[in-house]
Amino acid sequence: MQDAPATIRCLPGLPADSGTWYLPLCDWTASELLEAALEVDPDERRRGHGQVLAVDPALTLWCACRAANEGATVPTIADLAAWLDRHAAQLGASWTEEGPSLERPIDRGACVELAGAAVALAHQVAALAEQQAPQLAEPARLLALLHAAPKWLHLASAEARKPIPSDHPACLPGWLSSALTAIAARVETPGPLPDRHLPVVEPPVRGPSPANVAALVAAALCMPPESPMGGQLAAREGASRGESDPAWDQVRLRWQAQWPPLGKCWPRLWLCLARQRELESSFQECLEREKLAALKELAYGASHEINNPLTNISTRAQTLLRDEPDPERRRKLATINSQAFRAHEMISDLMLFARPPELQLSQVDLNPLVAQLVDELRPRAAAQQTDLGWQPSAEPIPILADPVQLSVAIVALAHNALEALGHGGRVDLVTRLDAAGQSVGETWAEVLLRDSGPGLDPRARRHLFDPFFSGREAGRGLGFGASKAWRIVTRHGGRIVVHSSPGQGTTLTLRLPRDGPRPRTPARDS
Numbered sequence: 001m002q003d004a005p006a007t008i009r010c011l012p013g014l015p016a017d018s019g020t021w022y023l024p025l026c027d028w029t030a031s032e033l034l035e036a037a038l039e040v041d042p043d044e045r046r047r048g049h050g051q052v053l054a055v056d057p058a059l060t061l062w063c064a065c066r067a068a069n070e071g072a073t074v075p076t077i078a079d080l081a082a083w084l085d086r087h088a089a090q091l092g093a094s095w096t097e098e099g100p101s102l103e104r105p106i107d108r109g110a111c112v113e114l115a116g117a118a119v120a121l122a123h124q125v126a127a128l129a130e131q132q133a134p135q136l137a138e139p140a141r142l143l144a145l146l147h148a149a150p151k152w153l154h155l156a157s158a159e160a161r162k163p164i165p166s167d168h169p170a171c172l173p174g175w176l177s178s179a180l181t182a183i184a185a186r187v188e189t190p191g192p193l194p195d196r197h198l199p200v201v202e203p204p205v206r207g208p209s210p211a212n213v214a215a216l217v218a219a220a221l222c223m224p225p226e227s228p229m230g231g232q233l234a235a236r237e238g239a240s241r242g243e244s245d246p247a248w249d250q251v252r253l254r255w256q257a258q259w260p261p262l263g264k265c266w267p268r269l270w271l272c273l274a275r276q277r278e279l280e281s282s283f284q285e286c287l288e289r290e291k292l293a294a295l296k297e298l299a300y301g302a303s304h305e306i307n308n309p310l311t312n313i314s315t316r317a318q319t320l321l322r323d324e325p326d327p328e329r330r331r332k333l334a335t336i337n338s339q340a341f342r343a344h345e346m347i348s349d350l351m352l353f354a355r356p357p358e359l360q361l362s363q364v365d366l367n368p369l370v371a372q373l374v375d376e377l378r379p380r381a382a383a384q385q386t387d388l389g390w391q392p393s394a395e396p397i398p399i400l401a402d403p404v405q406l407s408v409a410i411v412a413l414a415h416n417a418l419e420a421l422g423h424g425g426r427v428d429l430v431t432r433l434d435a436a437g438q439s440v441g442e443t444w445a446e447v448l449l450r451d452s453g454p455g456l457d458p459r460a461r462r463h464l465f466d467p468f469f470s471g472r473e474a475g476r477g478l479g480f481g482a483s484k485a486w487r488i489v490t491r492h493g494g495r496i497v498v499h500s501s502p503g504q505g506t507t508l509t510l511r512l513p514r515d516g517p518r519p520r521t522p523a524r525d526s
Contacts, residue, residue, distance in 0.1 A: 008106045011062045014153075016171035021153045023058045024106050028254040033059075037088050037273055049088075050081035055254070057118040057145045058111070061152055064142075065171050074139040074175055074213045088273075106155050108255055114152060116251040118145045125220045133216065139208040140216040143179050147217055150180070175210050182214035187221050296355050302347050310347075314340040349484055356487055359402040361516055366397040366431045366445055373407055374429055377414055386421050389428035397431055397445045400516035401492055409485035413449050413508055416481045420453035420506070427451045444494075447510040456500040464498060485510075493517035 009030070013020035029052055036048030053060045054077055063080040066087070122144035129137035153169050172180075317337040324330050374390045381388040410429075417427045430448040456464065465486040489496050493513045500506035 007103050008108065008111075010104050010106070011059065014062065014065045014171040016169050021169060021171050022104050023062045023152055024104070024111055024155065025059070026056070026111070026255045026257070028257050029056045029059055033088065034269055042085065046078075046081045046085045049084045050077050053077050053081055053084070054122075054141075054145075055115075055119055055251070057115055057148070058152055060142070060145050061149050064146060064173060064176060067173070074143055074179060074208045074210055076138040077142050077145075078138065080142070110155055112252050112255050114148050114155075115255065118148055119251060121145075121147065121217070121220060125217050128220055129216050133212070136208050136213055136216060139213045143176075143183075143210075143213050144217050144220070146176060147180070147183060147221075149176060179210035179214040179217075182211050183218045183221070186215065186218035298350070303351060307344060307347055310340045310344050314344075356405070356491060359405065359491060359517065361400050361402055363398055364401050364403045364406070366399060366447065367392045369403055369407065370410065370429055370431055370447060373410055373414070377411070377418070380415075380418060381427065384418065384421070384423050386418060386424060387426040389426060391428065391430040393431045393433060395433070397433060397514075399445050399512055399514045401512060402488075405488045406492070406512075409488040409510070410447060410449075412481035412485045413510075417449055417451040417453065417506070417508075421451060425452045443514045445512045445514050447512070448507060449510075450505065450507045452505045455502045455504045455506055456498070457502050461498060461500060465496070491517065 009025045009027075010022040011025045013022050032048070032052045036045050036052065039045040039048060053063065060077070060080060063084050064075075067075075067080060067083045122141045125144040126137050126141040129140045133140075149172060150169070153171070314337050317333045317340065321330060321333040321337065324333060371390065371392065374388060378388055414427065414429070421427065428448070428450045430446075430450070432446050432448070433444075465483050486496055489510055489512065493516065494511050497509040497511060498506070499509075
């Protein structure tokens with residue numbers, strides 16, 4: 001028996017042309033979101049958000065609408081978890097701004113039925129996808145959770161007792177509207193059994209298309225009761241009518257649990273978290289700014305106070321070298337000259353880190369750019385018997401960037417990888433499009449540098465991008481390569497993600513916005 005409509009807290013509104021839509025927020029979800037937000041480790045925080053999204057279709061739908069991904073592919077729960085991690089603080093701010101409007105009369109029983117059916121379907125669809133199209137399993141799981149999106153929006157609307165309109169509300173993202181239309185078409189007019197079970201094969205796209213993923217969800221919905229999966233879904237539907245089922249019991253407990261103090265402390269807790277993150281961000285930004293200012297002064301002083309003596313040393317060495325007949329003395333003078341140039345190069349690197357030249361942006365295809373750099377690196381790799389691999393993207397990757405400075409960054413990191421190996425081993429360069437799937441609604445390009453070297457210990461990872469720091473022994477450089485690359489990539493609006501452990505090699509991922517630099521606080525991810 002369904003509960004009578006009662007006042008329930010809702011997530012911040014989803015504005016659309018036809019008005020503002022509100023989705024319910026159960027107390028269990030609210031407490032889990034707060035617990036995840038208090039986690040310091042970003043990976044654990046995103047994992048916690050993903051666990052909540054996997055069992056709460058209302059929150060998942062809200063994130064999908066707020067993320068506003070109008071691309072041609074279906075994201076995953078992990079994508080939305082990453083988006084939620086970046087924007088979770090907006091929950092508290094929106095709650096405070098919208099105030100009492102976030103209390104709506106909603107039927108808890110209807111929420112239980114919708115949530116339970118969606119979670120059960122998501123489980124079955126993922127199992128079906130693992131059999132027929134494993135690459136679509138996670139996008140299909142998300143779409144199954146959201147297949148009743150119009151019903152969720154209808155719950156909190158002013159006309160909840162009227163029939164659900166056939167058209168989709170404007171607050172839904174384009175990929176979801178397309179997928180829901182495809183599901184409806186296949187469920188209402190199913191074809192032969194194979195057509196209902198197999199996904200539609202379409203031309204290759206960068207990710208799962210709504211039609212491909214919708215075919216899997218529709219196939220699960222059309223499963224005959226006598227089939228194993230159809231029987232499991234029927235059993236779940238029976239549980240929605242009151243029969244015992246552990247999964248449904250968990251859904252009921254989550255939606256029926258109430259924590260009255262949550263309504264008072266929720267906005268204040270989120271505001272405190274938002275202020276803390278803002279202070280941390282401001283501190284890091286101020287620290288970076290002050291450090292760069294100090295380096296700038298040091299670089300200018302060094303350029304005047306050190307470069308002039310270096311020039312004199314190099315000039316005198318070259319003059320003496322020209323008239324010196326003794327071979328041993330000529331060797332010593334040549335060493336003096338080369339070391340003077342080496343010191344001058346270090347000063348130039350410091351100048352580049354402190355005050356790099358303005359970016360000269362143009363449309364660049366990453367594939368030919370990196371291919372040319374790989375050709376330039378091959379002689380050095382061959383000299384130390386290191387295998388140099390190159391895996392270009394299957395499609396062009398045009399980005400707005402400075403090709404000269406970007407080349408300097410990639411070569412600097414490649415040199416670091418080759419020096420870390422010393423002899424033998426392997427270094428791979430890879431280009432790809434947003435393969436990490438960490439940015440719903442954004443378009444990124446990536447360049448990966450993987451080496452089979454000794455890896456980085458925690459101290460080396462922490463100081464990897466600091467100038468003057470080097471994990472190498474004395475006499476093998478001052479460690480400007482990584483810091484120079486970091487400076488160039490962040491000026492492009494990108495970031496460098498580091499994955500490394502002692503004895504397991506290192507992978508550096510250069511993530512670059514395809515539409516050019518955007519305002520952001522420089523970030524170092526590891």
